[in-house]
Amino acid sequence: MKHLLFFVGNIFSFSGRILYLNLLGMILIGLLEGIGILLLVPFIKYTGVLNVGLENKSQVPWIDNIFDSIPQEIRLAIILAIYVGIIIGHSFFQRNQTILNTQIQQKFLSHLRNETYKVLMQTNWGFYLKNRKSDIINVMTTEIIRVSSGTNLFLNFVAALVFTLIQVTISFWLSPIMTITVLIFGFVLIFFSKRFIKKSSKIGEETILLSKIYMAGISDHFNGIKDIKSNSLEESHIDWMQSFSLKFEKNVVNLIKLKTKSQLIFKVVSAFLIAGFVYFSVKMFQAQPAQVMLIVVIFTRIWPRLSGIQSNLEQLGEIEPSFKYLISIQEECKKAKEIHGNENTNISAIKIKKGLQFLDVTFRYNIDQSLYTLKDINLKIPTNKMTAVVGRSGAGKSTLIDLLMGLNKPEEGQILIDGIPVKGENLLPLRRSISYVPQDPFLFNGSIRENLLMIEPHATDEQLWKALEFSSAAEFVSGLPKGLDTLIGDRGIRLSGGERQRLVFARAILRKPSILVLDEATSALDSDNEAKIQAALEKLKGEMTIVVIAHRLSTIKNADQVIVLDQGRIIQQGGYNQLASDKEGIFNHLLEQQMNAV
């Protein structure tokens, strides 16, 4: 319940006055419905549908008094006119209230979506190492909508309580004993239906789990669609989907079974109660037709409200796990927050004068694992020079780069920029100074121009072509029918691997970074284009600090220093030729292996 109240508090502080207006509208609608019940008294009496006897007073004498004072010939017309007026007023308020409700709900949904997205964007990289991307997509798509509709459901529940209260008050006026009896039976039944709410909550938990698995499954499958097609794995994936759909089906059917079971109990009890009331009223208390009709009206008005409360509680129980889940994600994000407020907008890049340094740096991904991913790393990266990091697969090269960019924090030791530790305030300026080109670069489904402008939104066409020229991409881009406006598909699927890498390289250069980090960024290039990129890097050497990870050692021939990593430790460090000539060294060994392979 506290999770639900957290979001209700949120919607109150977010929506403010408009929410109170909404509640007021609900009360008005409830009142109009209540007046509708009161009108039944004169309606029954003066229409003569039931033989009440005009001389008899009903349970609400003041209503009789009002209508008795109206001339008989226009009395019925007035009653009917009031009735029509009430229906019109009721419909009018209900329409406005529905619109207002939707506005509040949609605004709250946008607020929830924006805020959750913002905290997700502001968390550190460690959060993304711990959580599955598909779980986060599930939160942003499914869970947020469930929470928003759950909050709305709660507001409707409050409105239902208000309606019930108004109707109970009016019914109490008409027949206190009858109203109290219905209420006692209703609340006893609600009390004994607690287990339905618990069961709904369990089904809600199962729904979240299923959505997570589903989202993870389909994102894996469509990310790997090429592998699926080329290895003809379609059938097994179709089977997975079919068996999964069955689980979804069962989950929803179970929920409906549960909901309808409690409603069935309410309806059966209501049938027995109404039959019992009418029987005892007529047989034992000789009730008049008007009184019997009143009993039926009161019962049929209040009882559905009580069964509605039960149904609302079950629905809230089902959504409760989503409230809990969203709060836990938001709290985890807050703990992992690395950008506070809007500080990201006014950050300017720093100019690095002397260089970067790793001082006794030790790191491991999981504090429980005994082996360190990087151990006792001492290293200087001089400004405006090229540093290459090489080593076998799994040696820790990418991890070293992630630490350099401040994505992960060292467990021990520190990383310094011009002698100042990389942490807190200088973390974001450092990242602003870096252009990073990963192994599998990110291109989104848009035009080449949009992909380039993503990094430097104000760049002119001239600057774009210059960057493309620099990365040896100008030739292929100008050869495309739509040039810069060519659409490149999901993750740049309509380009070759080498074209993608050159495009991302152009994008990195466009930013004119102080530090250019290339993580296996030229692996897909042919030797001709690789030579061109090497020449480009050579030109950049005096202007920016370049850090290159490369398996293909020919790429780093021009490096000013080479760092050789093995099992998380630096085992060799020096100039390219110096390391190549050390016959005992692992670098020479790696070189020989590559020569033999060629």
Ligand SMILES: Nc1ncnc2c1ncn2[C@@H]1O[C@H](COP(=O)(O)OP(=O)(O)OP(=O)(O)O)[C@@H](O)[C@H]1O
């Ligand atoms: N997110 C992670 N969680 C746990 N372990 C990780 C994670 N990322 C990498 N590792 C482990 O850390 C070690 C170093 O990985 P890293 O990616 O830095 O190696 P690498 O030298 O860049 O390898 P490659 O050349 O194959 O890309 C590997 O043993 C890897 O399994």
